[in-house]
Amino acid sequence: MEHKLLLELLLEGVRDTLWMTLGSTAIGYLFGLPLGIVLTVTDQNGIRPNMVLYKILDGIINLVRSIPFIILLVLLIPFTRLLVGKSYGTVATIVPLVVCSAPYIARMVESSLKEVDPGVIEAAKSMGASDWDIIFRVLLVEARTSLIVGATITAGTILGYTAMAGCVGGGGLGSTAIQYGYYRWNTPIMIATVALIVVIFQLLQAIGMKIAKVTDHRA
Amino acid sequence: MAVIKVQQVNKTYEQKGEVVQALTDINLTIEKGDIYGIIGLSGAGKSTLVRCLNYLEKPTTGQVLVDGVDLGSLSKKELRQKRKEIAMIFQHFHLLMQKNVLENVCFPLYLSGMKKEKARERARELLDMVGLLSKATSYPAQLSGGQKQRVAIARALACNPKILLCDEATSALDPQTTASILELLQGIHDRLGLTVVVITHQMSVVETICNKVAIVSEGRIVEDGMVDAIFSHPKSKEARELLQETHTKGISPKEECSIGA
Numbered sequence: 001m002e003h004k005l006l007l008e009l010l011l012e013g014v015r016d017t018l019w020m021t022l023g024s025t026a027i028g029y030l031f032g033l034p035l036g037i038v039l040t041v042t043d044q045n046g047i048r049p050n051m052v053l054y055k056i057l058d059g060i061i062n063l064v065r066s067i068p069f070i071i072l073l074v075l076l077i078p079f080t081r082l083l084v085g086k087s088y089g090t091v092a093t094i095v096p097l098v099v100c101s102a103p104y105i106a107r108m109v110e111s112s113l114k115e116v117d118p119g120v121i122e123a124a125k126s127m128g129a130s131d132w133d134i135i136f137r138v139l140l141v142e143a144r145t146s147l148i149v150g151a152t153i154t155a156g157t158i159l160g161y162t163a164m165a166g167c168v169g170g171g172g173l174g175s176t177a178i179q180y181g182y183y184r185w186n187t188p189i190m191i192a193t194v195a196l197i198v199v200i201f202q203l204l205q206a207i208g209m210k211i212a213k214v215t216d217h218r219a
Numbered sequence: 220m221a222v223i224k225v226q227q228v229n230k231t232y233e234q235k236g237e238v239v240q241a242l243t244d245i246n247l248t249i250e251k252g253d254i255y256g257i258i259g260l261s262g263a264g265k266s267t268l269v270r271c272l273n274y275l276e277k278p279t280t281g282q283v284l285v286d287g288v289d290l291g292s293l294s295k296k297e298l299r300q301k302r303k304e305i306a307m308i309f310q311h312f313h314l315l316m317q318k319n320v321l322e323n324v325c326f327p328l329y330l331s332g333m334k335k336e337k338a339r340e341r342a343r344e345l346l347d348m349v350g351l352l353s354k355a356t357s358y359p360a361q362l363s364g365g366q367k368q369r370v371a372i373a374r375a376l377a378c379n380p381k382i383l384l385c386d387e388a389t390s391a392l393d394p395q396t397t398a399s400i401l402e403l404l405q406g407i408h409d410r411l412g413l414t415v416v417v418i419t420h421q422m423s424v425v426e427t428i429c430n431k432v433a434i435v436s437e438g439r440i441v442e443d444g445m446v447d448a449i450f451s452h453p454k455s456k457e458a459r460e461l462l463q464e465t466h467t468k469g470i471s472p473k474e475e476c477s478i479g480a
């Protein structure tokens with residue numbers, strides 16, 4: 001009985017952690033990817049420079065990124081409650097995770113897209129490509145490997161943050177570790193959760209890097 | 220009628236308050252069927268000039284007329300349409316590294332809204348023409364420089380352009396490969412009746428395929444005309460120096476200077 005409960009507890013933790021990590025990464029990209037594209041395009045060396053827009057977005061992103069996640073978690077409680085009706089649990093944790101990761105993702109995307117050879121962009125222009133063509137047929141295609149690597153790193157970082165969210169009532173392995181390991185001094189559970197987090201992290205990284213490598217045709 | 224007419228073009232760049240005059244009072248007439256060489260030393264302004272011909276670079280003052288149409292008078296959309304008639308190839312090829320050879324050639328066809336099947340069929344024809352059909356499913360990273368340039372040429376010809384601009388298209392290639400690419404360009408010119416603009420810093424390239432040439436130095440055209448005439452009676456100091464360079468291959472730059480002086 002004791003063992004079955006323990007196993008259930010850990011499996012539930014794994015499920016919630018994966019769900020929070022992948023869900024937050026996906027929703028984070030929903031906001032971060034377009035934001036990163038806009039940053040690249042409106043940069044002074046971009047295909048449609050717009051210093052005002054760039055500076056505004058740049059400022060907002062830096063502002064959000066400068067707030068430590070643990071503080072953001074608390075700061076966003078009223079907002080989270082407004083959005084999902086409560087401020088604790090797995091779904092509620094996704095809100096601050098997205099807010100925190102979207103600007104980070106935007107930066108990752110921006111730096112990936114800026115690695116694309118300006119010569120290839122110029123060649124596309126010489127063939128009559130529009131700005132949309134350049135974004136969707138050149139930038140996102142040529143930066144693919146770097147974007148996948150970026151997403152892999154992001155998912156790893158968010159995984160770490162889900163554990164932190166566990167401290168303030170989020171679900172997942174992080175909260176299991178806090179509740180059993182910290183409050184109740186249950187060392188075996190503590191060790192099991194840490195081991196599981198490490199395994200999940202390694203798996204995510206291995207899968208992401210593998211995909212990046214297989215889809216890269218530069219060598 | 221002139222295919223390309225450049226009138227009183229000036230181009231200045233402003234960098235941190237400092238003004239660089241890249242082109243000064245450029246006038247140029249390129250007729251249909253010309254293979255027009257533009258030659259000059261590094262930094263002379265050749266790339267700037269050729270990029271003005273398809274308005275990748277907008278002249279600060281002056282006009283560029285293509286088939287009698289002032290590129291400066293076109294809307295963004297009209298300009299993009301016009302660019303499909305003015306193909307360009309580059310020193311470093313600028314192929315999509317994440318797409319295979321066939322898809323690289325399809326790229327401009329997709330831009331024109333052609334369906335996948337039809338585009339691929341057309342791309343295969345073009346690859347056959349440049350002798351690379353067997354590499355259709357290879358990626359650019361797996362090709363030699365000469366092969367990459369052939370892909371770039373196939374891509375450039377995909378939309379049946381009237382003009383082909385070549386910015387140092389052979390400068391990254393060894394002499395033998397250079398010769399084969401020039402031969403290909405000559406053949407395409409003869410068969411398709413294209414007008415070709417060849418940017419280079421090598422007199423030998425001009426000698427091999429151009430009928431006319433303009434010599435650019437410090438942003439100005441110092442001499443232009445028929446290649447034969449300039450080769451036999453160079454008037455400018457720059458023309459003589461460039462000619463000297465081609466005919467004293469193997470001599471160190473220092474000695475070359477003293478001969479030129």
Ligand SMILES: Nc1ncnc2c1ncn2[C@@H]1O[C@H](COP(=O)(O)OP(=O)(O)OP(=O)(O)O)[C@@H](O)[C@H]1O
Pocket residue numbers: 232233234239240241259260261262263264265266267268420
């Ligand atoms: N975007 C730019 N901003 C500022 N200066 C520029 C820019 N592009 C070119 N220039 C300047 O204009 C001049 C001409 O450059 P350009 O690239 O046209 O020379 P080039 O003849 O093509 O040289 P190369 O043989 O090295 O390619 C140079 O002095 C260069 O520094």
Ligand SMILES: [Mg+2]
Pocket residue numbers: 265266267387
């Ligand atoms: Mg150049």
